[in-house]
Amino acid sequence: MQVNGDLANIKTYILDKLKAIYELSVPIGQLSTKELNEHMLEITDILEREVAVYINRQGRIVQVSLGDADTVDLPEFQRQARSDRRLSGIRCIHTHPSGDVRLSEPDLSSLRRLRFDCMAAIGRHHKEGVIGSLGFFTGEQNDEGVEELSQLGPVKAKVLDQINLNMLVTVVNKKLGAQNLKNTDAEEERAILAGVERPGQQLWTIEESMAELARLADTAGAKIVGQFTQRKEKPDAAFFLGKGKVSEIAMEIQNTNANLLILDDELTPSQQHNLEQTLGIKVIDRTALILDIFAQRARSREGKLQVELAQLRYNLPRLGGQGLVLSRLGGGIGTRGPGETKLEVDRRRIYAKIHDIEKQIEGLKKSRHLHRARRKESRIPLVALVGYTNAGKSTLLNKLTGSEVFAEDKLFATLDPTTRHLVLPEKQEILLTDTVGFIQKLPHTLVTAFRATLEEVQEADMLLHVVDCSNVNFEQQIAAVIEVLKELGAETKPTLYVFNKADRIDNDNLRQQMLHDREGICISARTGENLAALQAKIEGFFQENQIKLTLLIPYDKGGMITELHALNAVRSTEYVEQGTLVEVSLPVSEKDKYLPYSKE
Numbered sequence: 001m002q003v004n005g006d007l008a009n010i011k012t013y014i015l016d017k018l019k020a021i022y023e024l025s026v027p028i029g030q031l032s033t034k035e036l037n038e039h040m041l042e043i044t045d046i047l048e049r050e051v052a053v054y055i056n057r058q059g060r061i062v063q064v065s066l067g068d069a070d071t072v073d074l075p076e077f078q079r080q081a082r083s084d085r086r087l088s089g090i091r092c093i094h095t096h097p098s099g100d101v102r103l104s105e106p107d108l109s110s111l112r113r114l115r116f117d118c119m120a121a122i123g124r125h126h127k128e129g130v131i132g133s134l135g136f137f138t139g140e141q142n143d144e145g146v147e148e149l150s151q152l153g154p155v156k157a158k159v160l161d162q163i164n165l166n167m168l169v170t171v172v173n174k175k176l177g178a179q180n181l182k183n184t185d186a187e188e189e190r191a192i193l194a195g196v197e198r199p200g201q202q203l204w205t206i207e208e209s210m211a212e213l214a215r216l217a218d219t220a221g222a223k224i225v226g227q228f229t230q231r232k233e234k235p236d237a238a239f240f241l242g243k244g245k246v247s248e249i250a251m252e253i254q255n256t257n258a259n260l261l262i263l264d265d266e267l268t269p270s271q272q273h274n275l276e277q278t279l280g281i282k283v284i285d286r287t288a289l290i291l292d293i294f295a296q297r298a299r300s301r302e303g304k305l306q307v308e309l310a311q312l313r314y315n316l317p318r319l320g321g322q323g324l325v326l327s328r329l330g331g332g333i334g335t336r337g338p339g340e341t342k343l344e345v346d347r348r349r350i351y352a353k354i355h356d357i358e359k360q361i362e363g364l365k366k367s368r369h370l371h372r373a374r375r376k377e378s379r380i381p382l383v384a385l386v387g388y389t390n391a392g393k394s395t396l397l398n399k400l401t402g403s404e405v406f407a408e409d410k411l412f413a414t415l416d417p418t419t420r421h422l423v424l425p426e427k428q429e430i431l432l433t434d435t436v437g438f439i440q441k442l443p444h445t446l447v448t449a450f451r452a453t454l455e456e457v458q459e460a461d462m463l464l465h466v467v468d469c470s471n472v473n474f475e476q477q478i479a480a481v482i483e484v485l486k487e488l489g490a491e492t493k494p495t496l497y498v499f500n501k502a503d504r505i506d507n508d509n510l511r512q513q514m515l516h517d518r519e520g521i522c523i524s525a526r527t528g529e530n531l532a533a534l535q536a537k538i539e540g541f542f543q544e545n546q547i548k549l550t551l552l553i554p555y556d557k558g559g560m561i562t563e564l565h566a567l568n569a570v571r572s573t574e575y576v577e578q579g580t581l582v583e584v585s586l587p588v589s590e591k592d593k594y595l596p597y598s599k600e
């Protein structure tokens with residue numbers, strides 16, 4: 001029989017003593033025996049180290065180990081399904097060399113984690129002799145859903161051996177069994193958040209990024225029960241986090257009953273798999289979390305298709321030999337598709353579905369192109385609201401156009417672009433379009449997926465970059481938005497910065513600072529402050545942003561000359577052999593139609 005733990009430098013005669021423990025047994029229903037206790041304590045006295053034994057309900061000793069009770073890993077002891085809350089059928093008795101037999105935090109944590117029938121610590125007391133204390137599940141949960149533990153002792157070890165263990169186990173299991181029925185299905189998602197700070201690598205402090213992750217998790221409907229961060233030059237290849245941090249989290253999972261771990265950065269499929277295997281709970285990353293929120297929020301047919309496609313592509317490399325751990329662990333965040341159904345987890349069916357969705361998106365694209373051609377025809381310039389999520393884009397659109405686009409104090413309130421027609425005070429007409437908010441670490445897969453939706457941004461004649469200036473990170477948010485604009489090839493578009501939520505700041509200096517060398521304005525979409533000035537600025541832009549062209553219009557396109565006059569665009573006219581040569585000054589929004597005739 002094998003003895004577990006760190007056995008380096010252990011003398012053979014002590015090793016033999018440890019092995020001899022396997023010869024002992026305990027009467028059914030009794031915690032321990034005097035003989036077993038003495039045997040363990042004798043070794044502890046010599047080595048000043050913990051000795052732990054694990055006993056099954058038949059009273060057979062299934063494992064002996066030297067060292068922390070916490071580090072035990074019992075091979076015989078099959079880990080139960082997460083949903084099975086009953087006791088494991090194994091109990092642990094271990095020694096405390098100090099003689100202080102109260103159960104420590106790690107003791108209680110492994111009691112929870114391994115769902116022992118009970119856990120006892122024993123030691124020697126100078127007067128009382130061998131004493132011990134006992135911890136066990138009561139079978140009840142507190143209001144937070146955390147299972148309660150009860151402790152008995154310290155008392156003489158003899159007293160502990162009088163407890164009827166069979167009775168205890170039966171009663172507790174009965175209560176736990178009743179809860180099993182209650183808990184299945186509607187199980188709430190209790191999340192622990194974790195992130196790694198890479199010194200000198202990030203624009204955002206780890207606290208800021210974690211706070212945002214918490215908001216995302218909250219938006220997705222998870223309850224946050226713990227948070228861990230760590231400084232690390234580069235993420236661990238196997239676990240993303242360091243081993244020590246993983247153990248700390250394992251302990252916290254037991255203490256808080258968490259069933260979900262969310263990492264603030266994108267995990268590789270193998271890191272995700274390893275963490276799930278080690279911790280026994282579902283593990284997702286920021287990308288999966290954002291995808292999940294998108295899945296819940298997409299409304300248009302195209303939006304839904306785009307999200308589902310991104311989710312399927314994200315999940316594909318994460319399907320291990322035995323299938324996604326996610327799928328084994330049931331539903332919730334990361335498994336919800338945009339439709340009624342759960343996300344597909346069968347590899348072959350995923351391929352088929354991806355193919356199918358790509359075809360559908362292609363079809364929708366065609367009809368959108370038609371739509372866009374018609375819009376160009378109308379010659380009304382397109383202005384796109386872009387900005388960080390929750391900056392107030394939808395609120396501004398509503399305020400300016402008197403519409404009621406969904407706006408909410410949640411991240412990613414808007415997913416589908418909405419376009420409204422607006423006539424500005426000086427009669428300039430524009431189309432104003434609201435778009436999905438951006439976020440730092442916006443996964444590349446998502447930018448690609450939403451490229452179609454974001455075509456509105458690429459097509460726009462002007463961008464209104466809405467900034468929540470009451471957010472302390474607004475500069476970083478601006479930088480994050482510019483990053484995404486770059487990916488879309490839209491960073492050089494004429495942009496007006498709209499510093500929104502000015503009602504929340506009354507410091508004039510700050511207002512000046514914000515604007516510094518940016519073309520911008522401070523407004524409040526909520527109170528309406530400066531909205532008239534904003535409209536004037538937009539209008540001014542279209543009046544200013546005229547483009548000068550020399551056109552050669554063939555004589556059979558005479559109608560165009562009439563149109564150009566109607567636009568008040570003609571600056572000079574000359575008749576040459578191939579047609580009319582006109583110098584025009586056109587609003588930028590008009591140029592597309594005439595570019596084919598440009599001489600340049």
Ligand SMILES: Nc1nc2c(ncn2[C@@H]2O[C@H](COP(=O)(O)OP(=O)(O)OP(=O)(O)O)[C@@H](O)[C@H]2O)c(=O)[nH]1
Pocket residue numbers: 387388389390391392393394395396406407408409410411412413414415435436437438500501502503504523524525526527
């Ligand atoms: N105090 C204040 N709050 C505002 C202002 N404008 C918007 N908000 C609030 O900010 C929150 C987010 O507003 P939304 O309009 O949904 O923001 P959004 O940019 O469309 O967000 P996403 O669609 O999630 O990208 C809401 O709770 C608004 O009421 C403002 O000028 N002042």
Ligand SMILES: [Mg+2]
Pocket residue numbers: 393394395406407413414434435
């Ligand atoms: Mg919005």
